Amino acid sequence: MLIIILIGVLATLVFSLPVVQTKLANYATDGLNQEFGTNITMERVRFSPFTLGATIKDIYVEDYKEDTLIYIQKLTTSILNLRRMIDGDMEFGEIDVDGLLLNMKTYAGENNTNLDVFVDKLDDGKPRAPGTPPFFMSASEIHLENSSYRLIDDNLENATILDFKDLEINARDFQILGPEVSLQIDELGLRSAKGVNLKKLTTRFKYTKQQMRFDSLEIATPESAIKGMLVFDYNREDFSDFLNSVQVNARFNESTVAFNELNKYFDEFGKDKTATFSTTVTGVLNNLGLQNLFLVSDNTGIRGDFNFENMFNEMEPFKMNAQIENITSNYYQLRRLLP
Numbered sequence: 646m647l648i649i650i651l652i653g654v655l656a657t658l659v660f661s662l663p664v665v666q667t668k669l670a671n672y673a674t675d676g677l678n679q680e681f682g683t684n685i686t687m688e689r690v691r692f693s694p695f696t697l698g699a700t701i702k703d704i705y706v707e708d709y710k711e712d713t714l715i716y717i718q719k720l721t722t723s724i725l726n727l728r729r730m731i732d733g734d735m736e737f738g739e740i741d742v743d744g745l746l747l748n749m750k751t752y753a754g755e756n757n758t759n760l761d762v763f764v765d766k767l768d769d770g771k772p773r774a775p776g777t778p779p780f781f782m783s784a785s786e787i788h789l790e791n792s793s794y795r796l797i798d799d800n801l802e803n804a805t806i807l808d809f810k811d812l813e814i815n816a817r818d819f820q821i822l823g824p825e826v827s828l829q830i831d832e833l834g835l836r837s838a839k840g841v842n843l844k845k846l847t848t849r850f851k852y853t854k855q856q857m858r859f860d861s862l863e864i865a866t867p868e869s870a871i872k873g874m875l876v877f878d879y880n881r882e883d884f885s886d887f888l889n890s891v892q893v894n895a896r897f898n899e900s901t902v903a904f905n906e907l908n909k910y911f912d913e914f915g916k917d918k919t920a921t922f923s924t925t926v927t928g929v930l931n932n933l934g935l936q937n938l939f940l941v942s943d944n945t946g947i948r949g950d951f952n953f954e955n956m957f958n959e960m961e962p963f964k965m966n967a968q969i970e971n972i973t974s975n976y977y978q979l980r981r982l983l984p
Contacts, residue, residue: 718744868903915981
């Protein structure tokens with residue numbers, strides 16, 4: 646027994662040496678980079694032989710233009726199955742991430758984001774050699790703090806589409822299998838560049854090459870509360886014309902939106918007003934249909950089917966077609982309610 650303890654102590658001392666930690670980091674990434682053609686580096690891996698716990702510092706994932714796709718300042722986790730990890734299956738317990746940057750970018754003249762290109766390297770869609778498993782990674786829980794997310798498209802006049810700071814996430818049942826990603830988000834909070842703070846988001850999320858799903862979706866901001874589900878259906882080439890090609894299917898139930906928060910993005914609505922609504926949404930963003938819309942704001946009530954064209958197209962006239970079952974309001978209320 647004493648010999649086992651001494652061996653464990655010696656192993657801990659060895660794994661704490663910087664030169665050993667650097668070697669472990671290189672060993673952990675070399676196999677991935679060779680098999681999938683990626684460029685992933687880790688500055689240091691500290692491994693505990695007693696608990697099978699690992700602390701990884703300065704994880705860097707380079708995109709195909711040799712810029713940053715992902716950077717993680719510190720990641721702490723436990724390894725559930727050491728033998729399977731050696732064989733290439735990264736199966737973790739709880740993962741704590743501090744200081745993540747996810748930098749999604751579409752370069753000028755390109756249609757796919759750098760994340761799309763990276764995912765394609767994990768599974769190019771070609772038949773795999775017999776006995777060759779797809780890329781696999783899982784974690785029972787993920788806790789994320791002090792993080793940020795950017796979505797940039799250099800083909801647009803205003804390249805920065807999203808810029809989120811103070812990103813915090815508590816999630817579970819995380820899995821990557823080839824190009825498919827799924828997880829249960831229990832809490833998500835962030836601060837947007839427009840000044841709207843997301844207090845909480847919960848959803849069952851799944852991403853594939855053909856679809857993004859946000860099931861059991863709940864969003865809470867300081868003044869709004871959204872409940873429902875949201876699905877994007879697409880072919881990869883559709884992202885080059887997102888507003889006119891990516892299909893949206895959504896359902897919202899007894900949701901409340903604050904016009905003060907909408908005005909941070911489109912300053913045309915009445916101030917200090919809210920609206921409660923339920924509806925089913927189908928179409929693309931520039932030709933969007935709202936079926937069975939029921940909306941109430943103060944003494945205004947609207948029920949019917951609506952179709953909006955060219956909401957995001959400055960070159961074409963905006964159109965609204967409606968089959969209204971019932972409307973109750975007056976001029977002054979409608980002037981504050983509508984753009």
